[in-house]
Amino acid sequence: MQTLKRVPKAAFIAGYGALLIALVVMIAALTSYRQSAEANAPAAPVRAWNPAPADAANVTASIRPGVIADARVAATSTGVAVQGTLSDAAFTDPDATGHLSRLLEQNCVDTLTLRTTDNMRFELLGFCFSTVPPQTLDELLHFGADHGADSVTVTNNLEKSGGRLATLTWLDADGEDLRPAWEEFGLRPYLDRATFEAFGPEELTIMEARPSRPHTFKHEPTGAAFREKWGL
Numbered sequence: 001m002q003t004l005k006r007v008p009k010a011a012f013i014a015g016y017g018a019l020l021i022a023l024v025v026m027i028a029a030l031t032s033y034r035q036s037a038e039a040n041a042p043a044a045p046v047r048a049w050n051p052a053p054a055d056a057a058n059v060t061a062s063i064r065p066g067v068i069a070d071a072r073v074a075a076t077s078t079g080v081a082v083q084g085t086l087s088d089a090a091f092t093d094p095d096a097t098g099h100l101s102r103l104l105e106q107n108c109v110d111t112l113t114l115r116t117t118d119n120m121r122f123e124l125l126g127f128c129f130s131t132v133p134p135q136t137l138d139e140l141l142h143f144g145a146d147h148g149a150d151s152v153t154v155t156n157n158l159e160k161s162g163g164r165l166a167t168l169t170w171l172d173a174d175g176e177d178l179r180p181a182w183e184e185f186g187l188r189p190y191l192d193r194a195t196f197e198a199f200g201p202e203e204l205t206i207m208e209a210r211p212s213r214p215h216t217f218k219h220e221p222t223g224a225a226f227r228e229k230w231g232l
Contacts, residue, residue, distance in 0.1 A: 052079040052128060053108045062103060067096045068114060079110035079128050086114040086122055091145065097137040100124070105131040120145055126156035132164065136188045143185050144168055147178065154191075163192025170198040175205020175219075182207045183215055 054075035059082060063071045071084040082103075090096035103109055108128040115121055122141060124132070132154055144152035150171045156164055166188065170178065175198035182196045187209040194209040204220040 052077070052110070054080050055107070056080050059103070059107050059109060062107065064099050066090075067093065067099050076111070079108035081111040081113075082109055083113045084115075086116050086141075088117055091142070095134075097141065098134040100137055101131045101134045105129065116145060118145065120149055121151040121153075123151065123153040124156075125153065130156060132156075133190055136190050139185075139188050140166055140168070143181075147181055148173070164190065166191050166194040168194070168196050172200075173198045174200050175203065175207075179205070179207065179217075182209075186215065187211060 054077075056073045056075045059080045060071065060073045063073070063082070063084075065071070067087060067090045068082070068084040069087050071082060074081050100112070104112065104124060104127040106129070109124075110126055110128050112124040112127070113121065114123070122144070124137075137154070140152050140154065143149075148170065149168050151167075151169045153167045153169075154164060155162075155167070178196070178198050187194045192211070196207040196209075198205045199222055202222060204222050206218040206220070208216045208218075210216075
């Protein structure tokens with residue numbers, strides 16, 4: 001039977017020390033490599049997507065003054081914003097809404113805010129090289145103006161699966177008086193939803209129109225009735 005021999009104390013200390021030194025050197029080398037790799041890594045991009053095309057000069061040159069008067073154009077982080085006055089001639093010019101439709105389709109105009117001479121706001125939001133057909137815009141514009149709406153807004157939410165939404169708002173009107181006209185007008189082609197809102201002294205009336213569904217109505221208190229409901 002072979003007897004195990006004890007390692008001399010001096011040899012053990014020397015071997016153990018060498019092992020510790022090798023371990024320290026290896027850790028230092030790994031740390032240095034990691035710091036060097038992090039220092040040489042390319043910087044993260046400030047924006048991971050391309051900015052929206054915002055050629056304000058091209059939009060300005062494209063605007064027909066006979067349709068949009070006093071146009072103010074500015075580049076934004078999401079495209080181009082346009083404000084102006086929708087001329088009275090636009091209501092009789094058969095190509096006026098065609099001009100608006102093409103302006104959206106040919107440019108990244110994500111905010112188009114116009115006022116009629118009767119102070120109705122007509123807004124087209126979220127359109128960047130996309131549009132709504134002229135006929136739909138014409139019908140919304142004339143319906144809002146003929147029935148005294150305060151604002152007509154079309155919002156494009158196709159990228160967020162919300163579709164195209166038209167919102168027509170009356171800030172001082174009786175929803176029951178407007179209801180027959182709302183129901184007859186309903187949902188225009190190329191829209192996914194339409195919301196009609198009338199704020200009265202005591203009640204907000206809302207009608208929603210969706211494809212292949214009956215119109216739905218909702219009533220909410222306003223004014224004193226709202227304050228009473230919520231204890232204000």
